[in-house]
Amino acid sequence: MVSATTCPACGAEWGPDTFCGVCGTPRNSSQLLFARLEGTTRPELNERTRTELDPGGRAPEGDSRSTSAGVGRRAGAYLLDMLALLGLLLVVAVPVVLATGLGRALSALGDASTPTGTELATADVLSTAAVTTAILGAVALLGLGGLAGWEGRTGATVGNRLLRIQTLDADTHTPIGVPRALLRWLVVLVGGLVPVVGTALVLVSPSFDSSGRRQGWHDKAARTVVVGAVAADPPSFTPSGGRQPVGQTESRAAQVIAASLVGNAVSPQAPVAPQGAPAAAAVISAVPGASPSGLRGPAPPPTPRPTEPGPGVEDLEVTRFSVSSRRSDGVPSLTTGVLSVALDDGRQIRVEGRTLLGRAPQQDQGAPATLLNITCPTRSVSKTHAELVPIDGALLVTDTGSTNGSAVIGPDGAVQELSPGSSRRIEPGWALQVGDRRLTVVPPGTPR
Numbered sequence: 516m517v518s519a520t521t522c523p524a525c526g527a528e529w530g531p532d533t534f535c536g537v538c539g540t541p542r543n544s545s546q547l548l549f550a551r552l553e554g555t556t557r558p559e560l561n562e563r564t565r566t567e568l569d570p571g572g573r574a575p576e577g578d579s580r581s582t583s584a585g586v587g588r589r590a591g592a593y594l595l596d597m598l599a600l601l602g603l604l605l606v607v608a609v610p611v612v613l614a615t616g617l618g619r620a621l622s623a624l625g626d627a628s629t630p631t632g633t634e635l636a637t638a639d640v641l642s643t644a645a646v647t648t649a650i651l652g653a654v655a656l657l658g659l660g661g662l663a664g665w666e667g668r669t670g671a672t673v674g675n676r677l678l679r680i681q682t683l684d685a686d687t688h689t690p691i692g693v694p695r696a697l698l699r700w701l702v703v704l705v706g707g708l709v710p711v712v713g714t715a716l717v718l719v720s721p722s723f724d725s726s727g728r729r730q731g732w733h734d735k736a737a738r739t740v741v742v743g744a745v746a747a748d749p750p751s752f753t754p755s756g757g758r759q760p761v762g763q764t765e766s767r768a769a770q771v772i773a774a775s776l777v778g779n780a781v782s783p784q785a786p787v788a789p790q791g792a793p794a795a796a797a798v799i800s801a802v803p804g805a806s807p808s809g810l811r812g813p814a815p816p817p818t819p820r821p822t823e824p825g826p827g828v829e830d831l832e833v834t835r836f837s838v839s840s841r842r843s844d845g846v847p848s849l850t851t852g853v854l855s856v857a858l859d860d861g862r863q864i865r866v867e868g869r870t871l872l873g874r875a876p877q878q879d880q881g882a883p884a885t886l887l888n889i890t891c892p893t894r895s896v897s898k899t900h901a902e903l904v905p906i907d908g909a910l911l912v913t914d915t916g917s918t919n920g921s922a923v924i925g926p927d928g929a930v931q932e933l934s935p936g937s938s939r940r941i942e943p944g945w946a947l948q949v950g951d952r953r954l955t956v957v958p959p960g961t962p963r
Contacts (some may be wrong), residue, residue, distance in 0.1 A: 525958075583729040584680040584741040590718045592674030593703075599673040600658045607654050608647075615650070618645040659700060667696030670892055683892065685728065685861060690892050694735040702733035728813045774800045854910055854943065855961060856903070856954040858889070863957065866903050866910060872949065873900035873917075895919050895950030901933075906940070910956055912947055913938040 521528055522535040612618055620643045624636035662672050670681035670690050682699070684691050690697075706717035720731035721741075728740050740850040856864045864870075864887060871879070872887035875898045887903075889896055897917040904911045914933040921933040926944040933939060941947065943958040 528782065540694035555611045558762065563811075580737055583727075584743055585729070586719055586721050588678045588680055589731075589741055592680060593718060594670065595677055596662055596672050597676030600655060600662070601797050603658050604655060605650055608651060611647055611650050615643045615647045617647050620644075628918050639897065659704075660697070663696040663700050666699075667691055680741055680911075681892070682739050682741050685730065685734070685738050688740075688742070688892075689890060691737060695739065698740060699737035701731045702736050702738045704733075734776050853959050854905060854908075855957045856910075856947070857957050857961075859953045860890070863961070866905050868905065870903040871899055871901075871915070872954075873898050873915075876900075879915075889949065889952050891950055891952060893951055896952055897950070909942045911938055911940050917949065919950050924948060924953075 525535065528533055530699050558672045616808055617640070620636065620639040624633070624640050627633040627636045665674070666672050666682050668690055669752075675681060682691065682696070683689060703714065703717050706713040713849050717732055719731040721734070724730045724735075730740060734740060853865050853867055855863050855865045867885070869884040870880050870887050871877075871884045872889055874889060874891050874894065876886040876888065877899055878884060878886065879899070884902070889900075897915075897919070899915050900917045901921055902913040902915050904913075910931070912921070912923060914935050914937055916935040920935075923939050923941050924946040925931075925935065931939060943956050946953050946955045
C-alpha cells in the first residue's frame with residue numbers, strides 16, 4: 516500500500532535521499548511529474564550529468580529528447596540549405612539564360628546607339644528577363660519542396676545532415692510528414708517578406724521559447740522540435756569519465772556464473788570450478804555488474820540431466836540454455852510472473868515468450884517468436900536487433916548481430932555493452948539500449 520512514507524512507483528520505504536533507493540523515482544512531486552514526462556530517474560540524472568560535463572559536449576547516445584539543437588546549429592543548417600538551393604539555381608541558370616536569349620538581349624542593348632534601338636532592346640531584355648526569372652523561381656520552389664519533402668519524411672535536409680540535427684514531431688519524436696514540413700518552411704518564407712530582419716527573427720525565435728524545448732515560431736506552427744541526430748558511427752556505450760563497463764571488472768567466479776547462464780559453460784555433468792574452488796551450480800545471487808562480494812558460496816552439485824528429459828519442472832530446473840538451443844529446440848523457459856518492457860515512446864509490451872525486436876523483425880529458424888516492431892527514423896536499430904527470453908523472473912537479452920550494437924544499463928547507471936551474439940540477464944529496473952531507442956524492464960502488474 517502506497518503512503519507518504521513509501522515510493523508510489525515500487526512501494527519501497529523512502530530513504531534520506533530525494534530519490535527512491537530501489538527504483539530511482541523522485542520524491543518531490545514536481546520532480547516526479549518531470550520524471551514521468553521526461554523518463555528521468557536518479558541513475559539517468561547521474562548519467563546525464565556526466566555527459567553534459569563532457570568537454571566535447573556530446574549528448575547521451577540515443578536520447579534525442581535531451582539534445583535540443585541550439586540556435587547556432589539551426590541557423591547554420593538553414594544557411595547551408597540556402598547555399599545548396601543557390602548552387603542548384605546557378606547550375607540551372609546557365610542553360611536557362613542561353614535558352615531564353617537573355618544574354619543576346621543584353622548584348623543588343625549594349626550595342627544600341629539610337630533611342631529607338633535602345634527602347635526595343637530594353638523591351639526585349641525585360642521580356643526575356645521575366646521568362647528567365649519565372650523559370651528560376653519555379654526551380655527554387657521545386658528545390659524548397661524537395662527540402663520540405665525530405666525533411667518531412669526523414670527529419671533531414673542538406674544542412675541538417677551536415678550539422679547532425681533532425682526535425683521531428685514534438686510529442687512522438689517521429690518524422691512529421693510533408694504537409695507539416697511545408698507549413699514550417701512557409702512560416703520561414705513569410706518571415707523573409709521583411710528582408711534580413713524577418714528571417715533573422717524567425718531563426719532566433721527558439722531563444723524566446725520558455726518551455727525549454729527551443730521551439731521557434733515555425734516549430735510551434737508545425738508542432739515540431741529540432742534535436743541532435745545520432746552519429747553515423749557505431750555508438751560506444753561506455754560512460755564518460757573513463758569508467759569501464761562493469762562486465763570487464765567482474766571476478767572469475769562471476770564470469771563463470773554468467774557464462775553458465777547463457778550456455779557457454781560446460782554441461783552439468785562437468786561443472787567448472789573457478790581456480791580450484793569446489794564445483795558449483797549456476798546460481799545467480801546478484802544482478803550482472805554487482806560486487807563479487809554479493810555472490811553466494813558454492814552450492815551442491817546439480818543433479819545430472821537425464822538422457823531423455825520428461826516434461827517435469829525438475830528437468831527444466833537443471834537445463835542450461837544456450838543461444839543455439841533456444842533457437843533450434845524451442846524449449847520453454849521457467850518464468851516467475853510476466854515481465855513487460857516500457858519503450859521510450861510510451862508503449863508497454865508484455866514479454867510472455869521469446870520475442871524478436873527491431874526496426875522490421877522477422878521470424879528466424881528458431882522457436883516461434885513474437886515480433887516487436889520499433890520505429891527508428893535514424894535507422895540506428897537493425898531490422899532484427901535483439902532477442903528477449905523470459906527466464907526466472909528476469910529477461911535474457913541477446914544481441915542478434917546488430918550493426919550498431921546493444922547495451923544493458925543497470926539501475927545505478929552502469930553500462931555493459933553487448934557484442935553480437937552475446938547475452939545478458941536483466942531484471943526489473945534495468946534498461947536495454949538498441950541503437951538510439953531504450954526499453955526498460957518493468958515488474959509484473961505494473962500499470963500501463
